[in-house]
Amino acid sequence: MDNTSFVKVGGLRLRVARQGAGRSLLLITGIGASLEMWAPFARLVTDRELIAFDAPGTGLSPRRRRPLRMRSLARVVRELMDVLALERADVLGYSLGGGHAQEFARRSPERIRRLVLCATGFFAF
Secondary structure: OOOEEEEEEOOEEEEEEEEOOOEEEEEEOOOOOOHHHHHHHHHHOOOEEEEEEOOOOOOOOOOOOOOOOHHHHHHHHHHHHHHOOOOOEEEEEEOHHHHHHHHHHHHOHHHEEEEEEEOOOOOOO
16 A cells, blocks of 8 residues: 555554545554555455554554553544544454454444454454
């Protein structure tokens, strides 16, 4: 994904990439993965706006002193959508990112149009 920038979200500095046009699809990576993992997928999806980000402590987003719990990560996604002026989006979570996406869907269902979980399981937090 080509077009990257940094945004401030709740005191965090996150690297974000946006690409394409159309209905927004927010991509949430698995543990330790940076947004570059989506490059092969992004080459194939041409009818959507794809939005990916480096979660705190991955890629070029700085690490916090303490890891964030799922509740806090869900808040990060909601606040990221606010900063990016996204009222609703489809959300795709991969691996642990699927757990992150599930927690976000539980806490902010009005912000998600559709939820896609890939290579993930049920997470109870």
